[in-house]
Amino acid sequence: MTSVPSSLPLLVSAALFAGWLTVTLVLKHHWDRYELNKDDVRRAKVIHFSVSLVLFIFLGVALIKAL
Amino acid sequence: MITLHAGEEVLLTRRRHWLPVALELASFAVLAILPAIFLSGSLSLRYSERLILAEYLPFAFFGYAVWLVLLWTGAAIAWTNHHLDVLFVTNKRIIDVEQIGLFSRDLAEIRIENVQDVHVEIKGFVPSMFNYGNLAIQSAGEQNEFKVINFHDPHGIREAIAKAHEASLRTPATNEALPNISSVVK
DSSP, rough: EEEOOOHHHHHHHHHHHHHHHHHHHHHHHHHHHHSSHHHHHHHHHHHHHHHHHHHHHHHHHHHHHHO | OOOTTTTEEEEEEEBBBBHHHHHHHHHHHHHHHHHHHHHHHHGGSSSSHHHHHHHHHHHHHHHHHHHHHHHHHHHHHHHHHHHEEEEEEEEEEEEEEEEEEETTEEEEEGGGGGGEEEEEOOOOOHHHHHHHEEEEEEESSOOOEEEEEEOOOHHHHHHHHHHHHHHHHOOOOOOOOOOOEEEEEO
């Protein structure tokens, strides 16, 4: 346990969230601008954001346990 | 997505077939499940071994959560790359829009009257069963060959191109100003 610095999971989580946010903003831009079917865009956004939310809740719980 | 010229109408719009991206997404799912199998396998270890592992278990779960977020983001990129690839056949042009990664988008077009040959390739059992394949379009323009990969019903696309080409030969050319463009929008 002591071999892993306690700040490491926090830093990894922050970097991961920043990366996810950047990619998501770029993807959202592409979906809004280039998608032909607005229903597909809506569905893609709902699925992407709900699954991401679940995963970040899991990440948060795992982070609390790891700290 | 595209700007139509005066008197131009879209005859056919096609996306890539869903199966190749479904297989790609399935590989993401397998990669997501593998660590869970490995972690659940640790339950079958002896008590003393489990005690040692228990110390690192919170970090293992944290690593797994990170892995899942990375895979989910990768899957979203893969789906977007697939879903934003579109082929348009109009009465004046064939336009292939291809999303290449996150920051690169390729838009290539051929004037319909420049089309010389359209070659359809459906290779293998799965593409034959699901009716998807590749098209190679030979043109007389600067860009000699134009390839579109994994599109649904390539024979239908070929027929639409052939009909549009015949129609363009019957009508007098009034669109000399149309450029033969192949550009990458980044």
